[in-house]
């Protein structure tokens with residue numbers, strides 16, 4: 344029998360607080376309610392994966408969280424303050440690394456660019472660029488142009504650029520969707536390593552269930568659009584993970600199966616029991632007792 348710990352109610356001291364978030368796109372005679380009612384919190388230093396069916400509003404949510412898009416109603420709070428534009432201390436990594444790097448600028452210059460905008464002096468910028476490139480295993484690539492690097496290396500550059508900015512919160516939107524499986528595995532381990540070393544709060548959007556379970560300390564399953572939180576669960580795998588052993592562990596299989604079932608339920612539509620299902624279930628409760636929504 345499978346046991347899955349669901350996540351208890353909201354934290355009193357959350358770093359990020361998403362509350363009743365709704366986003367309706369309007370224009371060109373079209374109206375799309377992308378996100379209906381999202382409520383959840385993220386604590387400082389957490390690594391949370393958001394997973395949901397294609398088109399369920401994951402990107403919309405991240406853009407609202409990063410202040411790139413205004414919600415129709417509801418709010419995103421960062422340390423209790425409403426996010427109304429890109430907050431300092433927040434960095435993004437997008438899927439399309441090819442479009443996020445400037446091809447006419449060398450790797451080092453690409454990484455340095457946000458630091459210039461931050462107004463840091465030259466010596467500090469150099470230090471941060473060298474440190475970030477070394478952290479992603481590209482210490483020797485500063486003088487190359489992005490187009491001289493492989494896709495996986497370009498995505499490392501995008502990650503280095505975000506790291507050099509010294510963000511408190513890193514929002515990652517399907518960052519590894521366009522790279523091959525082997526590179527993807529390496530980049531997943533890179534993200535977990537950086538998270539452990541630097542204590543950054545990471546929100547990682549993916550449509551890949553295995554990736555969500557492998558990477559996350561917590562997984563938020565979103566329903567199909569119009570989107571609500573279908574379920575939140577704690578990933579009770581060891582903190583030290585590796586591609587070889589973690590992915591064949593029985594617990595990994597149980598969690599993956601559980602998330603898969605929830606995604607299937609999510610595709611059928613929003614949970615019937617209201618928006619966020621935040622229930623505290625003891626670990627030894629059987630799975631069938633805790634998966635009410637949509638199943």
Ligand SMILES: Nc1ncnc2c1ncn2[C@@H]1O[C@H](COP(=O)(O)OP(=O)(O)OP(=O)(O)O)[C@@H](O)[C@H]1O
Nearest residue numbers: 368375377396397398399400401402403404550568
């Ligand atoms: N600028 C926009 N104008 C109108 N509708 C939009 C806009 N951006 C997104 N949408 C719609 O909102 C819904 C959610 O889109 P979004 O890109 O946030 O989902 P997603 O979960 O990130 O998708 P995917 O998994 O395919 O990347 C979709 O129906 C999409 O067509």
